[in-house]
Amino acid sequence: MFKHLKQLTSLVAMIAVVFAFTTEAMAKKSKTLKNTQKKGFVRCGVSQGLPGFSNADASGNWTGIDVDVCRAVAAAVLGDANKVKFTPLSAKERFTALTSGEIDILSRNTTWTLSRDADIGLTFVGVNFYDGQGFMVRKSSGITSTSQFKDGISACTNIGTTTELNMRDFFNSKGIKYEPVAFEKADEVVAAYDAGRCDTYTTDKSGLAAQRTKMKNPNEHIVLPETISKEPLGPVVRQGDAVWEDIVRWSLNTMIEAEEYGITSANADSMKTSDNPAIKRLVGAEGEMGAAFGLDNEWNLRIIKQVGNYGESYKRNIADTGILPDRGPNQLWTKGGILYVPPAR
């Protein structure tokens, strides 16, 4: 009898252990989320200074639409959009910094490509800017189209970017011999091009527009109309933490969908009493939209209140700074653009 009792207790103990593990798994608390909440700040990798996307001012405050993605995540998981530690990274360092665990989000005008997504331990969570590669030349050169490029042209760019590869594809397909001059830092590229080392400067068009503002005389340079590649830029996370991936993805989606429904940082609180259930879900007044991430119900309301919707972020960082006043493809699908995110429900 006692013998059986002993077996029974061990069986119960085993079941308890298994149950404990499964509830642990069901709570779905992401390891990255847990670490972030323990540290009290989101570790975010950004560029070394690209106006409009991620740029630090004289007192060290970061602004830009890439920066806003990290701020949104901080607002969602920590309740305060300012609790972000920004790490400026070169194009070369960025993926290693993410895979080695030095940062938890890489929001650094990074192009989503198959090989990056599949190969190197990364997962792209979405697109916060649709871009394409272009060329900048000096106005005085009289060049108004890439069809006027001739053999021997020298092109300045960054190393370790899709730009370097697109540039080769472009010049090869046109049969033009060119001299690639690739620098590690964007500032070095600009300095070299500005001094006359290169005839053209090539990178994403948004980057060209932003870097132009840094030149000695911005009006002396023009961006050619041709776009030679698709460059969907978006935030990246480490592979293997699906919940964290979802948090970052839906933080970005919340900003875009908020714009769609006209929810802004100013009116977010009053939207709680809206008649539209889709709006109520976006401000945490209906449904259990945070539980699946291990967050409370007002995580999305905090994003909208503290960071604003995508349109506000774009206006503040890119339009009002004169970089790209025209939203182009980065307009909502309802207004002729291609910004279209899955519904939050």
Added chain:
Amino acid sequence: MDNRGIDFGFGFLKQEASFDMQFTLLDYDGQDSYAWAYVVALLNTLLVSFLGIIFCTILGVIIGVARLSQNFLIRNSAAWYVEFFRNIPLLLQIFFWYYAALRALPLPETAEPWFGVTYMTIKGYYIPSMIWENLNVFLSCLIAAIVSIIFIRIYARKLQEREGKQLPVFYISIGLLIILPLLSFLIGGVKLDFELPVLKQLAQTSFIFEGGIALPPELIALVVALSLYTSTFVAECVRAGIQGISKGQKEAAASVGLNPNQILKLVIMPQALRIIIPPTTNQYLNLTKNSSLAAAIAYPDLVLVFAGTALMQTGKAIEIVGITMLTYLTISLSIAALMNWYNKRIEIKEK
């Protein structure tokens, strides 16, 4: 590594690199493999190190000797040169030569020729290239000249040991080096033509030179900065070496009837070299390792191309950084081995 979703392997070396390089010694195209990109980038590193070592040695010896000059002006300018260039961080010097000094150069369309046929511009230094006909005949004549010089030297030494006679070996060598290659032109059918760089217009205000050889400004800035910086250390080694020989040696040599040339060649230099070589080896190693600063100014060396672009495109950080470290280790150890061999040859043979 599994945790982070990274896999380990060297298979990527066979993949197509698909990026271009600005300056290569061998044929390279984006269609080639990463392995070939590695070889080509490695050669660029070796080229910079080689040029740097040659120039820093020449400059270093001149400055080192100048520091011991009797002339106040020469002695002090040499001292200032050493103190100035060795006390500014190398990276700053590279930036200076690239961004400040080279930027002051003219654009191709306004460049005045140097020596009539070469052009120094912001886009590079353009020099004529040589077009050979029957190059192999010329080369074999050159090799024949060098081989015969070696034999004559051996013969001259034996002659001196046996009969005490001295042959004017130096003049014979120079003569052979001129006459044999010259003969190849006259009767060997060797022809040499020069292709001159010609200005070409790309757009209204953008020009380049075509034809000839173009040395990119990145290479020039890097070699200049590395040579100037390292030459100060070499100069100090040379000065120490010469000062390390006691005055008595020179006086003793003079008293047995050697002329000043022979004193320097037979008495002072063999002893000074023993002091100069080991610390100079260190400087050569430093120069080679410092050449990796090329990455800062877009010279496509091993670090910029392989540990930069290739690492980025493949994401194989551990493999690529490992290969790069092993490569520098191998280069450094080879230079050290070579210099140690030379040091063994010239050190005192104790019996």
